[in-house]
Amino acid sequence: MQTVDKAFKLLSLFSVETPEVGLSELARRAGFDKAATRRFLVALQKHQLIEQNPETRHYRLGPGLLHLAKIRETTFPLESILQTALVRLSGGTGETAHAGLLVHAVLTTLAIVFPPRANRVHLNLGEKLPLHATASGQVLLAFSPPEKLDDLPIQLNTYTTQTITDRQQLVHSLQQIRQQGFARVSNTYEDEVTGIAVPFFDAHALPQGTLAVATPSARMSAKLELQIRQQLLLESQSVTQALGGVLPADFSQHLYQETP
Amino acid sequence: MQTVDKAFKLLSLFSVETPEVGLSELARRAGFDKAATRRFLVALQKHQLIEQNPETRHYRLGPGLLHLAKIRETTFPLESILQTALVRLSGGTGETAHAGLLVHAVLTTLAIVFPPRANRVHLNLGEKLPLHATASGQVLLAFSPPEKLDDLPIQLNTYTTQTITDRQQLVHSLQQIRQQGFARVSNTYEDEVTGIAVPFFDAHALPQGTLAVATPSARMSAKLELQIRQQLLLESQSVTQALGGVLPADFSQHLYQETP
DNA sequence: CTCATCGGTTCATTATTAACACCGATGGTG
DNA sequence: CACCATCGGTGTTAATAATGAACCGATGAG
Structure with a gap:
């Protein structure tokens, strides 16, 4: 399940210090090919774990995370x-x-x-x-x-x-x-x-x-x-x-x- | 990136109504093979997106979601x-x-x-x-x-x-x-x-x-x-x-x- | 005692992801 | 202004990763 690891790696590149990052920069930091990075981002975006700022085209963490975290926090x-x-x-x-x-x-x-x-x-x-x-x-x-x-x-x-x-x-x-x-x-x-x-x-x-x-x-x-x-x-x-x-x-x- | 889709599908099976679910039940609800489901759960668990209740062996959403949601919420x-x-x-x-x-x-x-x-x-x-x-x-x-x-x-x-x-x-x-x-x-x-x-x-x-x-x-x-x-x-x-x-x-x- | 179901594991088969090369667009620089 | 670097994004084949039927031992209900 290395695919899951890689998807998570991308998510974990975002932080309070760097909340929005561009495609090339993400690929560089993750150590992935740019094409692969893009495919991951598109997949994550589909589930709103990532969203894209339409002005800068940079990516950031998405609202889907709030949804899941709220479920977890409500029950635990x-x-x-x-x-x-x-x-x-x-x-x-x-x-x-x-x-x-x-x-x-x-x-x-x-x-x-x-x-x-x-x-x-x-x-x-x-x-x-x-x-x-x-x-x-x-x-x-x-x-x-x-x-x-x-x-x-x-x-x-x-x-x-x-x-x-x-x-x-x-x-x-x-x-x-x-x-x-x-x-x-x-x-x-x-x-x-x-x-x-x-x-x-x-x-x-x-x-x-x-x-x-x-x-x-x-x-x-x-x-x-x-x-x-x-x-x-x-x-x-x-x-x-x-x-x-x-x-x-x-x-x-x-x-x-x-x-x- | 169907692998990412499947990982997300598993995450989305959890809800306030059913916060903890067992392996076989998850496989059934997701429509996945049990072995595959297990591999996904292990991978997700590694990143604390899922955690396992050691008593019941059931799975639930993990604290890693809080971490990511907090970053998103702090910056956005x-x-x-x-x-x-x-x-x-x-x-x-x-x-x-x-x-x-x-x-x-x-x-x-x-x-x-x-x-x-x-x-x-x-x-x-x-x-x-x-x-x-x-x-x-x-x-x-x-x-x-x-x-x-x-x-x-x-x-x-x-x-x-x-x-x-x-x-x-x-x-x-x-x-x-x-x-x-x-x-x-x-x-x-x-x-x-x-x-x-x-x-x-x-x-x-x-x-x-x-x-x-x-x-x-x-x-x-x-x-x-x-x-x-x-x-x-x-x-x-x-x-x-x-x-x-x-x-x-x-x-x-x-x-x-x-x-x- | 039996049977069904549980969580979990194994390994040959098969479908998936990787990455190079390339696109047009944008923006800083001499 | 022309140049070059870099940006976000996209196809296509070679290499790699995920799949799933069969099987484990354990547990619990009838």
């Missing part, structure tokens, strides 16, 4: 479960809380709740978060089967002076994260931002996404960190359960250690 | 545009307002706003609306290219004593709807419910979905109907414009006729 409300967890997290910590979803080695921001204060961390819905440079990404990698590390690009992008770009160092860091059950990074993706994240799990005890709290680094203290970690752990358990997921043993142990 | 906010239009519609009329999306000859409820009163029309998000038996469906058919009528099932389902089940009669009705620019039906899908609907259009001036107001039939009056129609026309224009769509000439004429 992942997004709304995350949203309510984030409201509690943001309310309890007074900081920005966000949830990410891991799809095919890409971590995307699915939901965000901002606290009602002026100085807060900002990020965008749909934003793609680098796996090696954010707390959310690292905690996902840490709880994923080791072979998932192969999906990482050879070159780890640098975002700030603190970004981990050495593979060895990253792997070492992941081991520690797995042991402690959460990830905490400071200024590795955006300067002056500290993030703490935990994963939530699917029915196979594999990480499906993350819950995270992000604070201005200046505001982070040992006390605030502890509070955030405890809340994240509780919400992770709650979300995982609501989804019909299962916590892996080496994660659920933290639930008892952390509670005072 | 159809759903949120509809939502704000519905808030105005429901607020202005005091009745239930809903929006439907047409994907591959299937009309699905994408957004709903209920008025704050006890006696109101109820429907569900993600609900599939029959094209021949609802105001929304009829207005879509009326403004679609005639060949779209071929997608209709041979047998038009009966929902109430008022449901149109005769093809001739339906076609006649559609002509009138196209001329007047809106559809109005009473008790054809649910007893005691009257619906009024207008389409909104894409960049090719093709109907992409509908805006509708539904009232308990007992409450409908000539005055209320006129008010609803005027508001629907205005919101249709506004939504179409916000989407980068184009009104067909025989629709936009009503904008001037209706305004008093």
Whole structure:
């Protein structure tokens, strides 16, 4: 079913950063022949998974995706479960809380709740978060089967002076994260931002996404960190359960250690 | 690209009514061989467009759809545009307002706003609306290219004593709807419910979905109907414009006729 | 105990997709 | 203005991928 893989590859080339792309560019990025790319686009367009901007002739994701996502969300409300967890997290910590979803080695921001204060961390819905440079990404990698590390690009992008770009160092860091059950990074993706994240799990005890709290680094203290970690752990358990997921043993142990 | 068509066909077998389906059942409904169906499911599962309930071994739509839909919605906010239009519609009329999306000859409820009163029309998000038996469906058919009528099932389902089940009669009705620019039906899908609907259009001036107001039939009056129609026309224009769509000439004429 | 149906797998047969070369149109550049 | 590159899009044969009947073990109803 490599045909399905290729169709999906085309769909996954669209992002919040590049929502509309032309034919040649798509073929280039996907590594397909232009004629083949066109045939795929026409097929996808037929089902409204893709649509074409008639002015620019560029392609973009289509409304058929909304239709399918609405069915899924109505019968299996992942997004709304995350949203309510984030409201509690943001309310309890007074900081920005966000949830990410891991799809095919890409971590995307699915939901965000901002606290009602002026100085807060900002990020965008749909934003793609680098796996090696954010707390959310690292905690996902840490709880994923080791072979998932192969999906990482050879070159780890640098975002700030603190970004981990050495593979060895990253792997070492992941081991520690797995042991402690959460990830905490400071200024590795955006300067002056500290993030703490935990994963939530699917029915196979594999990480499906993350819950995270992000604070201005200046505001982070040992006390605030502890509070955030405890809340994240509780919400992770709650979300995982609501989804019909299962916590892996080496994660659920933290639930008892952390509670005072 | 028949492979893409088949993959989509499998995805489209899931609905709010039947969100989880087993392998044999899927093969039967799609008309595919069981082995082929399995190969498709495995391929779709790899990209999280489908996921499997490990207990029942049944399949359901996957979280990858949320990911893609979020990207589309962030960069091209159809759903949120509809939502704000519905808030105005429901607020202005005091009745239930809903929006439907047409994907591959299937009309699905994408957004709903209920008025704050006890006696109101109820429907569900993600609900599939029959094209021949609802105001929304009829207005879509009326403004679609005639060949779209071929997608209709041979047998038009009966929902109430008022449901149109005769093809001739339906076609006649559609002509009138196209001329007047809106559809109005009473008790054809649910007893005691009257619906009024207008389409909104894409960049090719093709109907992409509908805006509708539904009232308990007992409450409908000539005055209320006129008010609803005027508001629907205005919101249709506004939504179409916000989407980068184009009104067909025989629709936009009503904008001037209706305004008093 | 039997039979039907479930999810899932195997492998020779067959229909599909790939990609080169080419089209006219568009737009930036010397 | 003429040039060249690139755009979106399109045919046609060679190479590749999907198909489906038969078969598994497991499960559950009569």
